[in-house]
Amino acid sequence: MSLPDDRFVPPLANPPLEPVPMDGCDVCRALVRDREQAHKTGRLDVVRSCNAELQNHPHPYWEVR
Numbered sequence: 001m002s003l004p005d006d007r008f009v010p011p012l013a014n015p016p017l018e019p020v021p022m023d024g025c026d027v028c029r030a031l032v033r034d035r036e037q038a039h040k041t042g043r044l045d046v047v048r049s050c051n052a053e054l055q056n057h058p059h060p061y062w063e064v065r
Contacts, residue, residue, distance in 0.1 A: 019054035027057055 018035070021028030031050045038046035 018051050021054060022057075022059050025057075025059065028054060031057070 021032050031054050035047055035050035035054075038044070038050065
């Protein structure tokens with residue numbers, strides 16, 4: 001018995017964008033370095049963790065411009 005086609009999700013043509021680090025932030029710079037290493041070694045759990053940290057990492061409002 002074959003399954004209907006609507007039960008399969010095609011792969012994404014373009015992967016989702018990743019958070020961008022704030023210029024001059026040492027924490028952001030370290031997270032990007034860790035994320036790049038995780039990409040190279042296939043550690044997608046670490047990539048997701050770094051992305052979450054980058055997305056939620058606070059910066060003073062006067063730095064965000």
